[in-house]
Amino acid sequence: MTEHTLTDGRASQTRWLLSFGRPVLWPLLISIACRVAELAAGAALLGYAAHAAVSAVTTGSGSAVSVLLVVLTLAAIRGVFHYLEHYTGHWVAFRVLAMMRVFFYRRLAALAPAITYRHRTGDLLGRVTRDIDRLEVFFAHTVVPAIAAVVMPSGVLLWLIVIGYPGVALAVGVSVVVLGAGVPFVGRRRVGRNEAAIVAHLGTVSAHLADSIAGLREISAFGAAPERMRTLDRVERDLAVRRRVVARWSAARVALTRACQVGALAAVVVTAHAGGADAATIAAMVAVMFATFPALEAVDAFAALLGSTTSSLRRIREIADGTSDTPGPSTADAWHPPESAPEIRFDGVAFAHPGRPGRRVLDRVDLTLPAGGFVGVVGPTGSGKSTLGALAARIWDPVVGRVLWDGHDLRHIPVDVLRDRVTVVDQDPYLLPTSIAANLRLGAPEATDERLWEALHAVDLDTFVRAMPDGLDTAISDRTLSGGQRQRLALARAILHDGAVIVVDEGTGQLDAATEARVVARLRREWAGRTVLWITHRESTLDRCDMVCRVRDGQVIVEESTASAC
Numbered sequence: 001m002t003e004h005t006l007t008d009g010r011a012s013q014t015r016w017l018l019s020f021g022r023p024v025l026w027p028l029l030i031s032i033a034c035r036v037a038e039l040a041a042g043a044a045l046l047g048y049a050a051h052a053a054v055s056a057v058t059t060g061s062g063s064a065v066s067v068l069l070v071v072l073t074l075a076a077i078r079g080v081f082h083y084l085e086h087y088t089g090h091w092v093a094f095r096v097l098a099m100m101r102v103f104f105y106r107r108l109a110a111l112a113p114a115i116t117y118r119h120r121t122g123d124l125l126g127r128v129t130r131d132i133d134r135l136e137v138f139f140a141h142t143v144v145p146a147i148a149a150v151v152m153p154s155g156v157l158l159w160l161i162v163i164g165y166p167g168v169a170l171a172v173g174v175s176v177v178v179l180g181a182g183v184p185f186v187g188r189r190r191v192g193r194n195e196a197a198i199v200a201h202l203g204t205v206s207a208h209l210a211d212s213i214a215g216l217r218e219i220s221a222f223g224a225a226p227e228r229m230r231t232l233d234r235v236e237r238d239l240a241v242r243r244r245v246v247a248r249w250s251a252a253r254v255a256l257t258r259a260c261q262v263g264a265l266a267a268v269v270v271t272a273h274a275g276g277a278d279a280a281t282i283a284a285m286v287a288v289m290f291a292t293f294p295a296l297e298a299v300d301a302f303a304a305l306l307g308s309t310t311s312s313l314r315r316i317r318e319i320a321d322g323t324s325d326t327p328g329p330s331t332a333d334a335w336h337p338p339e340s341a342p343e344i345r346f347d348g349v350a351f352a353h354p355g356r357p358g359r360r361v362l363d364r365v366d367l368t369l370p371a372g373g374f375v376g377v378v379g380p381t382g383s384g385k386s387t388l389g390a391l392a393a394r395i396w397d398p399v400v401g402r403v404l405w406d407g408h409d410l411r412h413i414p415v416d417v418l419r420d421r422v423t424v425v426d427q428d429p430y431l432l433p434t435s436i437a438a439n440l441r442l443g444a445p446e447a448t449d450e451r452l453w454e455a456l457h458a459v460d461l462d463t464f465v466r467a468m469p470d471g472l473d474t475a476i477s478d479r480t481l482s483g484g485q486r487q488r489l490a491l492a493r494a495i496l497h498d499g500a501v502i503v504v505d506e507g508t509g510q511l512d513a514a515t516e517a518r519v520v521a522r523l524r525r526e527w528a529g530r531t532v533l534w535i536t537h538r539e540s541t542l543d544r545c546d547m548v549c550r551v552r553d554g555q556v557i558v559e560e561s562t563a564s565a566c
């Protein structure tokens with residue numbers, strides 16, 4: 001990346017960030033004003049104290065009590081503004097943090113579920129935590145000091161001109177430009193490249209660790225831990241090299257800053273003396289210049305953080321600005337389906353996964369799922385059964401053709417309405433680490449306990465839950481239930497959500513034959529009048545279906561219609 005595009009990228013990212021922070025503009029401005037007031041009080045304190053001390057020594061003038069009073073008053077003012085600046089700055093930062101996390105999660109939800117196929121969980125987690133945390137630092141510790149770094153030295157220059165020392169003002173002006181606009185940017189290009197790599201590497205580390213923890217049992221069982229650690233070690237070594245480059249440049253800038261500060265103080269003394277200032281005034285000017293240094297050093301911190309902040313923001317926007325694989329309809333096209341169960345029709349549908357555009361999983365599929373029908377889908381593994389279900393639920397859009405809900409393209413139904421009306425039971429359902437009741441109420445927050453028990457009874461899980469220490473309030477996790485229990489809990493959750501269309505992908509695959517038969521019979525009753533797509537490998541459950549479709553070689557063949565059997 002060239003310096004030009006790097007700088008352009010930073011400018012546009014900073015603009016984006018500042019416009020994101022618009023709702024907290026007023027507290028931000030107050031924070032800036034407090035920072036400037038704090039710096040001004042600090043400069044006045046040092047300048048006045050230096051002037052008073054030198055005057056006392058050279059002329060013996062001044063009262064100790066009045067000097068002490070002024071010094072204490074200025075110190076108190078400085079303290080108050082310091083507190084206010086920190087308070088408002090952090091208030092802004094934490095507000096932005098909360099806004100950003102909610103914004104990011106909302107975008108993730110809008111892009112789900114396809115986004116989860118393209119990005120590793122650990123990587124997304126790194127973006128929503130560490131990358132967003134960096135933006136807090138930007139608002140709390142960089143933007144306010146950086147603006148104050150421009151305002152405060154400008155005030156000092158004005159003061160020097162007003163008290164009649166334009167030569168000193170010129171010397172201070174040059175020093176300010178060198179210390180504020182020159183030194184902080186020494187080596188920035190190299191540092192910027194390395195900081196971007198560090199942020200990317202940290203994302204890789206997060207993803208690698210999250211995968212390693214999620215797959216810990218498999219990794220240990222297959223003795224793959226040393227290889228995982230070696231991969232991590234390689235990334236960590238490169239991280240260390242890049243961090244060293246950043247640290248070396250940072251140390252070089254600190255040394256250069258100190259040398260330039262000494263030069264600036266010397267220039268103030270020489271030009272003030274040449275301008276006819278007395279010793280006390282020279283001391284005051286030196287002290288004020290000295291008080292200006294911390295303000296200028298903030299530019300270095302700003303420039304240093306800007307690199308990593310920009311990289312983090314780029315990672316956040318990669319997701320946040322991403323377009324959905326299933327975009328919502330325009331207002332003019334939007335169609336809201338009625339409550340009743342629909343007929344779902346596949347009209348000349350072809351589909352290839354985004355990662356493999358050349359390989360059509362399904363091709364030229366014409367299929368009608370009757371309204372209120374319980375339709376079985378079978379076929380060899382990998383033939384495209386889940387894909388058929390995903391198209392019916394609009395997790396993906398067909399690359400050719402249409403999927404129709406009572407004759408209306410699914411793309412014309414607002415996505416949130418569709419998600420609410422279609423219930424999907426995945427072949428590997430996820431249970432949140434919370435209580436059984438909270439898991440059941442995920443899609444039906446208002447459901448009563450009585451209704452939860454009914455749903456549990458339908459999936460033959462009520463006896464098991466009653467025997468648990470806290471019944472419905474028993475805490476569970478994805479790992480504390482058997483495969484069959486997890487599947488049944490997911491089915492109970494789907495009963496409670498009560499969609500008009502229900503897609504069950506291998507929902508009873510881990511149940512024994514007797515339990516499965518019982519559960520399927522009850523589900524058949526629970527879902528009477530819903531349009532159900534029942535994807536299965538168990539031919540034994542097909543005799544309960546109104547219609548059976550076989551998926552093979554990208555085609556779907558309606559095999560039999562057994563409506564009378566149901």
Ligand SMILES: Nc1ncnc2c1ncn2[C@@H]1O[C@H](COP(=O)(O)OP(=O)(O)OP(=O)(O)O)[C@@H](O)[C@H]1O
Binds near residue numbers: 361
């Ligand atoms: N996200 C994805 N990206 C790329 N290819 C995918 C993706 N998901 C599935 N596939 C591929 O699409 C094909 C159909 O997968 P699908 O899950 O629909 O098959 P299935 O019939 O449900 O298989 P099974 O019975 O084993 O669950 C497979 O070859 C699979 O590898």
